[in-house]
Amino acid sequence: MIDLHNHVLPGIDDGAADMAESVGMCRIAASEGIRVIVATPHSFDGDHVTAPNVIVSMVKSLNDAVQREGLDLRILPGMEIRVVPELLELLLAGRLLALNHGRYLLLEFQHAHVPAGFERLVGLLKEAGYGIVLGHPEKNLRIQRDREYLPKLMSSIEPWDLIIQISADSLTGSAGPDACKTARFLMKKGLVHVIATDAHSVTTRPPVLSEALADASRIVGQSRVQQMLCDVPLAILNGIGFPQLEEVVKPRRWWQIFS
Numbered sequence: 001m002i003d004l005h006n007h008v009l010p011g012i013d014d015g016a017a018d019m020a021e022s023v024g025m026c027r028i029a030a031s032e033g034i035r036v037i038v039a040t041p042h043s044f045d046g047d048h049v050t051a052p053n054v055i056v057s058m059v060k061s062l063n064d065a066v067q068r069e070g071l072d073l074r075i076l077p078g079m080e081i082r083v084v085p086e087l088l089e090l091l092l093a094g095r096l097l098a099l100n101h102g103r104y105l106l107l108e109f110q111h112a113h114v115p116a117g118f119e120r121l122v123g124l125l126k127e128a129g130y131g132i133v134l135g136h137p138e139k140n141l142r143i144q145r146d147r148e149y150l151p152k153l154m155s156s157i158e159p160w161d162l163i164i165q166i167s168a169d170s171l172t173g174s175a176g177p178d179a180c181k182t183a184r185f186l187m188k189k190g191l192v193h194v195i196a197t198d199a200h201s202v203t204t205r206p207p208v209l210s211e212a213l214a215d216a217s218r219i220v221g222q223s224r225v226q227q228m229l230c231d232v233p234l235a236i237l238n239g240i241g242f243p244q245l246e247e248v249v250k251p252r253r254w255w256q257i258f259s
């Protein structure tokens with residue numbers, strides 16, 4: 001599995017405190033069956049700004065440490081970018097880092113609202129050659145309150161220009177009932193492309209996917225979940241073609257087998 005959103009780099013944001021914790025998170029991830037982690041430190045969120053070259057060099061150090069531990073895991077560079085008005089200028093100035101240096105930017109909204117003109121930003125980024133992975137929209141208050149906002153937005157956008165990533169702790173309910181309800185609603189609508197951990201530590205939000213994987217399989221079926229955790233992230237990272245998405249199939253209950 002590929003974890004596309006993870007704060008595994010040491011001492012760079014509110015994620016892993018130091019290299020020991022980073023390696024601890026990698027150990028948990030590897031035991032979960034995660035084989036690739038994209039390190040996505042916060043940037044331009046009001047508290048953190050990290051230069052792309054710093055992220056790349058920290059990723060190299062962590063890969064060295066992971067190798068010394070003998071873990072079957074690889075770390076790739078990325079960044080979680082807050083949607084700010086000057087986003088395009090930051091991109092053109094080389095201050096943003098796309099996932100694995102590819103053509104997708106991991107973006108996040110402020111907690112309470114959706115930034116004005118977001119639809120226009122999708123188009124402008126596309127013109128500049130970039131697509132968007134939108135991190136955990138199910139945790140956004142506006143999207144929780146106005147559930148039709150995202151389905152409507154997505155219906156007006158070309159497939160794969162806007163990729164929806166929900167977080168494992170939303171599916172399991174650890175992020176609260178509203179995030180859980182919204183995540184399940186988006187899953188049932190077939191609007192979720194990727195599930196990631198958005199892990200921040202070895203304890204409070206560890207890089208664990210297994211429980212969410214089981215929950216997700218019960219909602220949309222195993223084949224679609226496999227695409228969310230393997231095929232779609234792989235296409236994002238390698239710039240290869242996206243898979244034909246499996247139908248959202250709600251597994252039948254035992255009492256429905258004979259109906």
Ligand SMILES: [Fe+2]
Pocket residue numbers: 005006007080135198
């Ligand atoms: Fe994050």
